[in-house]
Amino acid sequence: MTDSSPLPPVRLHPEAELARDALSTPLLSRAARLARWAGPDTRVDAGGGLVDEQLPAAAEALGLDGDEAAAYASEAWRVAVDTGLVEIVDEEAGTVAAGEDLALLTGGAPHDVLGVWLGALETVLADASVPDLDDIVDAMSAQEGEVDLSSLDWDPEAESEFLDGVLGNLYLLTVTEDGPGESPVPLPALAASMIVPSDMGEPTNDVLEQVSDAMMRLDDQFRLLEPVGLVDYQPVDEALMADTDEEPAAPVDDTDVSRYGMVRLTPLGLYGLRARLLDAGFEAPAVGDLADKGADALLDGTAGFPPAAAQAETEQWLARREPLAATRELLAAAKGLDAGAPLRRLRCQQALSLVGTEAEPALRAVLDDPELGGLARVWLTERGAPDVPAPSEDLVFWLTVDTVAAQLAAEGNSDELRGLVEGLAQQHSGFFTAAWRVDHPATADVLEAMGRLHPDKRVAKEARKAAFKARSQHGS
Numbered sequence: 001m002t003d004s005s006p007l008p009p010v011r012l013h014p015e016a017e018l019a020r021d022a023l024s025t026p027l028l029s030r031a032a033r034l035a036r037w038a039g040p041d042t043r044v045d046a047g048g049g050l051v052d053e054q055l056p057a058a059a060e061a062l063g064l065d066g067d068e069a070a071a072y073a074s075e076a077w078r079v080a081v082d083t084g085l086v087e088i089v090d091e092e093a094g095t096v097a098a099g100e101d102l103a104l105l106t107g108g109a110p111h112d113v114l115g116v117w118l119g120a121l122e123t124v125l126a127d128a129s130v131p132d133l134d135d136i137v138d139a140m141s142a143q144e145g146e147v148d149l150s151s152l153d154w155d156p157e158a159e160s161e162f163l164d165g166v167l168g169n170l171y172l173l174t175v176t177e178d179g180p181g182e183s184p185v186p187l188p189a190l191a192a193s194m195i196v197p198s199d200m201g202e203p204t205n206d207v208l209e210q211v212s213d214a215m216m217r218l219d220d221q222f223r224l225l226e227p228v229g230l231v232d233y234q235p236v237d238e239a240l241m242a243d244t245d246e247e248p249a250a251p252v253d254d255t256d257v258s259r260y261g262m263v264r265l266t267p268l269g270l271y272g273l274r275a276r277l278l279d280a281g282f283e284a285p286a287v288g289d290l291a292d293k294g295a296d297a298l299l300d301g302t303a304g305f306p307p308a309a310a311q312a313e314t315e316q317w318l319a320r321r322e323p324l325a326a327t328r329e330l331l332a333a334a335k336g337l338d339a340g341a342p343l344r345r346l347r348c349q350q351a352l353s354l355v356g357t358e359a360e361p362a363l364r365a366v367l368d369d370p371e372l373g374g375l376a377r378v379w380l381t382e383r384g385a386p387d388v389p390a391p392s393e394d395l396v397f398w399l400t401v402d403t404v405a406a407q408l409a410a411e412g413n414s415d416e417l418r419g420l421v422e423g424l425a426q427q428h429s430g431f432f433t434a435a436w437r438v439d440h441p442a443t444a445d446v447l448e449a450m451g452r453l454h455p456d457k458r459v460a461k462e463a464r465k466a467a468f469k470a471r472s473q474h475g476s
Contacts, residue, residue: 006283006284006285006304007171007172007175007277007282007283007284007285008172008175008176008177008305008306008309009175009285009286009287009289009305009309009313010171010174010175010270010274010284010285010286010287011175011286011287011309011312012267012270012271012274012286012287012288013267013271015110015111015114016110017267018110018114018267018268018271019110019111019113019114019117021229021266021267021268022113022114022116022117022229022268023105023113024229025117025120025227025228025229025268026227026228027075027076027079027120027124027227027228027229028079028083028116028117028120028228028229030062030072030073030076030079031076031077031079031080031083031085031120032080032085032102032105033061033062033076034058034061034062034073034076034077034080034085034086035080035085035086035098035099035102036098036102037058037061038080038086038096038097038098040095042054042095042096043094043095043096044081044088044094044095044096045094046091046094048078048081048088049074049077049078049081050073050074050077051094055070055073055074056069056070058073058074058076058077059072059073061073062076075127078123079120079123079124080099082119082120082122082123083099083101083116083119083120083123084099084100084101084102084116084119085098085099085101085102085105085116086098086099086102087099087100101116104116114271117228117229117268117272118272118275120228121228121230121272121276124224124225124227124228124230125160125163125225126160127224128163128220128221128224128225129156129159129160129163129221130156130159162194162214162217163221164276164280165194166190166191166193166194166218167273168273168277169190169193169194170185170190170231170263170265170273171265171270171273171274171277173185174264174265174270175270176306177306177307177308177309180264182264183264184232184234184262184263184264185262185263185264186257186258186260186261186262187215187218187219187222187236187260187261187262187263188211188215188257188260188261190218190263191211191212191214191215191218192211194214195207195210195211195214196211215236215260215261216236218261218263219235219236219261222235222261222263223235229266229268229269230265230266230268230269230272230273231263231264231265231266231269232263232264232266233261233262233263234258234261234262234263235261236259236260236261237259237260239259240259240260274286285301285305287309287312287313287316288313288316289301289313290302290313290316290317291313291316291317291319291320292320293317294329294333295317295326295329295330295332295333296333298313298314298317298330298333298347298351299330299333299334299344299347299348299351300340300344301313302314302347303340303343303344303347303409303410310347310350311350311354314347314350314351314354315354317351318351318354318355323355323356323358323359324358324359324361324362326355326359327352327355327359327362327363328362328365330348330351330352331348331362331363331366331372331376333348334347334348334371334372334375335369335371335372336371337371337441338441339409339441339442340409341371342402342403342405342406342409342442343405343406343409343410345371345372345375345402345406346403346406346407346410348375349375349378349379352375352379353379357383357385360380360383360385363376363379363380364376364380367388367389370395370398371402373391373395374391374395374396374398374399374402375399377389377391393434394438397434397435397438398438398439398440400424400435400438401435401438401440401442401443401446402440402442403420404417404420404421404424404442404446404449404450405440405442405445405446407420408445408446408449413449413452413453417449417453418453418454418455421449421450421453421454422454422455424450425450425454425456425459425463432447432462432463432465432466433466435447435466435470436466436467436469436470436473437470437473438470443470444467444470444471445467447463447464447466447467447470448463448464448467450463451463451464451467
């Protein structure tokens with residue numbers, strides 16, 4: 001992922017619902033319970049962690065038992081400290097008190113609760129990038145008592161970047177309209193997305209081994225990330241790891257893929273990853289961001305949205321406005337002869353398809369407008385309005401060029417556009433003879449695209465000739 005272009009818009013659940021989800025996550029709820037449990041006699045070590053003698057009592061306060069109880073209690077305590085639920089009062093004495101942020105979990109706004117949860121998420125993500133504790137102990141230098149990172153084959157920055165990349169790809173898969181959406185993603189596919197080059201045909205054995213290693217790292221990491229509510233995770237089947245000397249090979253078919261781990265982002269996880277992406281400088285829009293902005297922001301902002309997201313955003317925008325006033329604002333914002341104007345008009349036309357007949361006066365008012373008259377006639381005719389004047393031939397050709405220019409901007413060389421181009425050339429035998437004269441800034445580009453897209457060589461040649469004439473006419 002790069003931050004050069006916006007990501008597809010995400011549909012977030014309401015903050016109140018997400019805050020409730022955050023409060024019910026195992027890790028944050030445990031951290032809050034320990035913050036309330038801590039008292040004057042609670043002691044911490046130099047790093048802020050509970051001293052060993054207090055871990056059994058902390059585990060008991062959480063209702064935990066078994067071999068992992070102390071580790072779970074220690075993790076919850078660290079989250080409580082890192083998120084400000086607990087405050088170190090005296091570092092030398094190792095005493096603590098309830099932190100100011102603890103009150104936010106019961107008395108704060110949903111956004112405040114989510115802010116605390118985001119702090120917990122950062123702690124867990126940092127932990128997930130650290131190798132197993134046993135490996136660290138084995139790597140301790142006997143002379144210095146320090147960790148020798150080179151013996152661990154661990155690069156902290158690279159490990160963190162790898163996990164960020166995996167989570168970024170999972171976010172992208174989730175928010176892309178033709179992706180899996182809320183369905184779980186197989187762990188091998190997620191690992192391969194980071195390792196297998198996009199132009200590689202059959203992966204080599206070395207690449208497959210790297211994918212297998214990455215799957216095992218991710219299996220450990222997603223087990224850590226599930227209790228904070230970032231993901232729902234079905235771990236790798238332990239039967240596949242019965243031979244501890246071998247990593248499991250990647251699955252050979254779809255029938256057994258679920259045994260190799262399945263992961264999906266929760267609604268809370270989507271919120272959390274979007275917040276991190278925004279902090280990292282990515283453009284990560286959410287549906288509803290434009291609802292309180294002007295029509296110009298709506299049409300420009302949804303220009304690159306996929307269809308369903310653009311409609312959802314527009315519906316929210318329209319819901320806050322009176323239909324006639326909204327229509328006038330949309331039409332005013334759709335005007336222009338700049339490169340982005342055709343796509344703005346297409347988005348305007350799509351928005352107006354959601355408006356009822358009460359908008360009719362605004363459409364009739366622009367019938368004589370050279371840029372808006374065409375779409376106004378389409379809207380009025382589709383609704384069976386009376387007395388709609390027939391368009392001139394010039395207006396028909398101008399609207400055609402504008403429409404193709406908008407489709408080019410929205411979809412590039414898509415199959416849908418190819419079909420549109422073929423239909424235009426077929427319906428109008430003299431289309432290219434007239435089209436090159438159309439006084440539209442995109443005329444030459446549209447004709448060039450038609451020449452590129454039309455499968456008939458003779459027609460394509462006509463289009464290219466017309467494009468040359470258009471450029472000559474406009475001196476470009």
